[in-house]
Amino acid sequence: MSVRASVRERSAGTWLALPTWVTLGLFFLLPLAILFVISFGQRDTYGGLKPIADLGAYILSGKFLANYARSLHPIYLQIFWRSVWMAVVTTAVCLVVSFPIAYYIAVAAPPRRRNLLLGLVVVPFWTSFLIRTYAWMFILRTEGLLNRLLLATGLTNQPLELLYNHFAVLIGMIYGELPFMILPLFASLEKLDLSLLEASADLGAASRSTFWRVTVPLAMPGIVAGVILVFVPSLGQFIVSDLLGGAKTILAGNLVQNQFAIARNKPFGSAVAFEITAVVLALLFFYALYTRRRGEDVLL
Amino acid sequence: MKKRHGGSRALAAYSALVYVFLYAPIAILVLFSFNRARQTAVWEGWTLDWYRSLAGDDLILGSLKNSLIVGVVSTAIAVVVGTLVALALGRHRFRGEGATRGLLYLPVIIPEVVFGAALVTFFGALAMRLSLLTVIIAHVVFCVSYVAIVVRARLAGFDRSLEEAALDLGARPLATFWRVTLPLIAPGIVAGALLSFTISIDDYVITSFVAGVGATTLPLQIYSMLKVGVTPEVNAVSSLILLFTIVMITIATRLQQQPPAAREDVS
Amino acid sequence: MPTENSVEIRSLTKRFGDVAAVDAVSLDIRRGEFFSLLGPSGCGKTTLLRMIGGFELPTEGAVLIDGEDVTWTPPYRRPVNMVFQHYALFPHLTVGDNVAFGMRYRGIARSDEPRRVADALALLQLTGYEARKPDQLSGGQRQRVALARALALEPEVLLLDEPLGALDQKLRKEVQVQLKHLQRSLGITFVFVTHDQEEALTMSDRIAVMSRGRVEQMDDAAKIFERPATDFVANFMGAANFFTGSAVAVSGDTMRAKLRAGGEVRLPAAGGTREGEEIRFVVRPEKLSLRARDLSVRGVPSVPVTIEDRVYQGASTVWVVRDAADERFTVFEQNATPFDEVGRFAVGGKAFLCWNPQHAVVLRGGPAR
Numbered sequence: 001m002s003v004r005a006s007v008r009e010r011s012a013g014t015w016l017a018l019p020t021w022v023t024l025g026l027f028f029l030l031p032l033a034i035l036f037v038i039s040f041g042q043r044d045t046y047g048g049l050k051p052i053a054d055l056g057a058y059i060l061s062g063k064f065l066a067n068y069a070r071s072l073h074p075i076y077l078q079i080f081w082r083s084v085w086m087a088v089v090t091t092a093v094c095l096v097v098s099f100p101i102a103y104y105i106a107v108a109a110p111p112r113r114r115n116l117l118l119g120l121v122v123v124p125f126w127t128s129f130l131i132r133t134y135a136w137m138f139i140l141r142t143e144g145l146l147n148r149l150l151l152a153t154g155l156t157n158q159p160l161e162l163l164y165n166h167f168a169v170l171i172g173m174i175y176g177e178l179p180f181m182i183l184p185l186f187a188s189l190e191k192l193d194l195s196l197l198e199a200s201a202d203l204g205a206a207s208r209s210t211f212w213r214v215t216v217p218l219a220m221p222g223i224v225a226g227v228i229l230v231f232v233p234s235l236g237q238f239i240v241s242d243l244l245g246g247a248k249t250i251l252a253g254n255l256v257q258n259q260f261a262i263a264r265n266k267p268f269g270s271a272v273a274f275e276i277t278a279v280v281l282a283l284l285f286f287y288a289l290y291t292r293r294r295g296e297d298v299l300l
Numbered sequence: 301m302k303k304r305h306g307g308s309r310a311l312a313a314y315s316a317l318v319y320v321f322l323y324a325p326i327a328i329l330v331l332f333s334f335n336r337a338r339q340t341a342v343w344e345g346w347t348l349d350w351y352r353s354l355a356g357d358d359l360i361l362g363s364l365k366n367s368l369i370v371g372v373v374s375t376a377i378a379v380v381v382g383t384l385v386a387l388a389l390g391r392h393r394f395r396g397e398g399a400t401r402g403l404l405y406l407p408v409i410i411p412e413v414v415f416g417a418a419l420v421t422f423f424g425a426l427a428m429r430l431s432l433l434t435v436i437i438a439h440v441v442f443c444v445s446y447v448a449i450v451v452r453a454r455l456a457g458f459d460r461s462l463e464e465a466a467l468d469l470g471a472r473p474l475a476t477f478w479r480v481t482l483p484l485i486a487p488g489i490v491a492g493a494l495l496s497f498t499i500s501i502d503d504y505v506i507t508s509f510v511a512g513v514g515a516t517t518l519p520l521q522i523y524s525m526l527k528v529g530v531t532p533e534v535n536a537v538s539s540l541i542l543l544f545t546i547v548m549i550t551i552a553t554r555l556q557q558q559p560p561a562a563r564e565d566v567s
Numbered sequence: 568m569p570t571e572n573s574v575e576i577r578s579l580t581k582r583f584g585d586v587a588a589v590d591a592v593s594l595d596i597r598r599g600e601f602f603s604l605l606g607p608s609g610c611g612k613t614t615l616l617r618m619i620g621g622f623e624l625p626t627e628g629a630v631l632i633d634g635e636d637v638t639w640t641p642p643y644r645r646p647v648n649m650v651f652q653h654y655a656l657f658p659h660l661t662v663g664d665n666v667a668f669g670m671r672y673r674g675i676a677r678s679d680e681p682r683r684v685a686d687a688l689a690l691l692q693l694t695g696y697e698a699r700k701p702d703q704l705s706g707g708q709r710q711r712v713a714l715a716r717a718l719a720l721e722p723e724v725l726l727l728d729e730p731l732g733a734l735d736q737k738l739r740k741e742v743q744v745q746l747k748h749l750q751r752s753l754g755i756t757f758v759f760v761t762h763d764q765e766e767a768l769t770m771s772d773r774i775a776v777m778s779r780g781r782v783e784q785m786d787d788a789a790k791i792f793e794r795p796a797t798d799f800v801a802n803f804m805g806a807a808n809f810f811t812g813s814a815v816a817v818s819g820d821t822m823r824a825k826l827r828a829g830g831e832v833r834l835p836a837a838g839g840t841r842e843g844e845e846i847r848f849v850v851r852p853e854k855l856s857l858r859a860r861d862l863s864v865r866g867v868p869s870v871p872v873t874i875e876d877r878v879y880q881g882a883s884t885v886w887v888v889r890d891a892a893d894e895r896f897t898v899f900e901q902n903a904t905p906f907d908e909v910g911r912f913a914v915g916g917k918a919f920l921c922w923n924p925q926h927a928v929v930l931r932g933g934p935a936r
């Protein structure tokens with residue numbers, strides 16, 4: 001190809017991508033970079049950054065890692081641990097709850113109903129997370145619907161503290177993330193070749209064996225995608241723990257927001273933010289390896 | 301086959317339960333928006349009072365106006381930027397292609413609190429006052445990715461020979477884009493726009509970091525109302541948002557279902 | 568200014584990385600002829616066609632149309648139109664709008680468009696289809712719309728990229744004849760790409776057989792068929808009966824050659840053959856016949872063979888025979904008389920392979936790469 005023509009071809013793509021690089025570079029990458037740098041700083045009395053007199057000494061002495069070191073304090077470790085185990089539980093429950101329904105829609109339901117059934121899952125998927133979380137506030141409050149029902153039916157004689165604890169947060173998270181697990185599972189199971197299941201049965205495998213040896217492995221891309229789609233946002237969860245949780249259920253996301261909005265310790269908040277980000281990026285790195293190995297379809 | 305019938309009945313029953321679980325809270329929410337009682341969980345009869353008071357609630361209306369402004373402006377910008385980059389990724393080979401893809405995934409991946417924190421720090425460093433503009437900027441950033449993904453999906457099945465045919469028949473590249481490419485990817489662009497708008501309207505976390513005084517959006521307003529206490533007005537406004545979302549999805553789904561200009565070489 | 572050649576291709580090369588899809592090809596396509604590029608998939612014929620159309624830029628070489636160098640001219644400025652393999656009809660436009668698409672770029676007034684569209688559609692027997700959408704048409708109809716759309720712009724050259732591939736056998740044959748008539752009546756140069764040798768023979772005035780980016784032979788259709796020049800062309804055109812031997816005596820336009828399998832035969836002399844030189848020649852299957860007796864005394868080449876197989880094909884029978892040198896030959900025989908189970912020859916039996924010496928075609932170049 002002539003130099004002229006290949007340059008023309010090359011540059012078209014570059015020009016088209018330029019606005020994205022400008023926008024995201026300026027308002028996404030740059031802010032993140034600044035945040036990263038700040039995470040090594042120290043707050044001053046007014047909630048800003050304390051100027052550092054001797055940068056060399058600051059670095060050599062290891063003081064620049066002060067915020068990260070502080071985040072390892074038991075109080076904060078507890079918060080991280082809580083974030084992790086709640087994310088794990090949420091993901092696990094979502095997976096177990098979603099698989100049968102995804103299977104039903106993809107495989108067992110009459111085909112003409114499929115679009116409708118899928119649409120019914122998509123609606124909660126798009127509906128405001130805030131509203132769906134509020135719904136549980138409404139239900140679980142002391143004067144809320146669930147307590148009213150329990151009192152009315154005589155199952156309890158005192159309203160239960162259903163809100164502002166781990167249970168409420170978990171319910172809220174599971175409820176919120178459920179569609180994010182159902183949809184990828186569905187997408188994967190939809191591609192399932194039914195004749196493979198029949199072949200397995202034909203070869204003598206009982207249903208349960210077919211399930212574990214054929215269905216699950218074939219649905220694995222969907223399972224992995226769903227796990228990522230639920231686990232990652234759960235780690236950075238803010239809304240559910242803020243509305244449905246209380247002082248006892250602060251998660252990593254709340255900690256970050258708290259440092260920025262209330263405690264006004266941006267450097268420390270930044271450090272926590274980047275620790276969350278590091279975990280997320282690590283997970284996605286492995287996911288990328290997984291999908292590349294399988295040659296899966298990528299969204300972009 | 302027999303086993304399937306029995307098994308699938310159990311599956312159907314289970315799925316029905318899951319659907320109930322998914323919709324019951326929302327349904328309850330909507331139902332009680334019509335409840336006469338202030339003390340929300342006791343049913344005292346039908347009323348539209350809460351909806352009426354919404355109409356007079358300046359804070360709500362003001363925040364709705366802000367949300368709409370932010371939504372429309374950021375969607376407009378995101379659609380242009382996102383479509384251009386989708387075109388770049390979908391049909392051109394260029395240096396930095398992989399990096400561009402990675403860049404577009406990041407706003408979707410990075411936790412919202414992190415991005416929100418980063419942006420507010422950034423604006424602070426620039427001594428830029430927080431306002432509706434800063435909210436718009438934030439929204440554009442994450443909406444671009446969603447638009448790019450949707451339009452890119454539409455482009456994936458696009459038959460390139462259609463564009464070659466247009467060129468062959470005498471249309472220059474710009475005319476080809478205008479008369480052939482754009483009409484055929486338009487449904488994808490509109491779907492991307494609807495998605496972008498919906499996400500923008502719904503956003504709480506990022507917006508909470510970068511909204512200044514007077515830049516309260518609807519989610520922010522609702523959130524502050526929630527923190528104070530549960531009121532039926534929140535139910536009412538939630539129901540309206542729900543309705544709006546359903547309408548948006550229906551339109552977007554219909555658009556995405558239009559057959560794309562797919563390649564015919566199936567053989 | 569009208570030149571004799573509609574399209575001239577000068578040493579055109581297209582490389583993708585290290586691989587040359589088209590390798591220094593030079594061709595002249597005459598005005599008003601039906602020219603085919605024939606070859607197996609991957610031979611470069613489509614790439615070559617696309618370079619004529621302007622959809623690929625060559626690595627080296629030049630393309631001239633009507634004497635003008637268009638190598639770097641974009642497709643929208645070339646007096647050439649293409650019918651794409653899958654028709655590339657715009658799905659969001661009606662048939663009428665499809666056909667009218669390029670008219671505004673040729674300076675045709677909008678008010679004139681309907682009339683011209685009607686004319687173009689009439690040419691392809693699609694009158695009245697203006698309002699239909701492509702997805703409402705059958706494959707054959709879509710193909711005709713694609714043709715109408717291209718021809719409506721009155722191009723100097725029409726390029727056709729395997730346009731009949733998606734049609735069923737019967738329809739294909741009908742369309743082949745129709746296309747040929749259309750081209751004759753319009754007088755436009757057609758450059759047609761196909762992998763089907765029968766198709767090329769049916770429609771073309773001249774054919775260029777391509778393999779691995781190069782032109783193996785370019786000639787009149789009949790000559791390609793009857794007188795393949797290389798091993799590849801012989802194979803591709805179904806003339807894969809290869810005889811090897813060495814020239815014994817050359818005199819004028821005939822020569823005698825000694826066959827590897829034994830015996831001597833008379834052959835037309837290829838220019839410049841020297842005595843003792845090794846030669847290869849082919850005889851087309853339908854030019855061979857099996858005889859019970861050795862006819863060499865009468866000057867008819869007769870090679871002793873064993874009959875390996877016999878395949879009944881209804882109107883014809885195909886014999887597969889082997890000579891003393893273990894070379895296999897295919898004989899194609901019309902069943903002029905009703906098929907007889909117990910024929911003159913039985914599988915496993917012996918016979919003589921005979922042909923008219925004039926029908927042997929001496930190949931140039933070595934065995935196929």
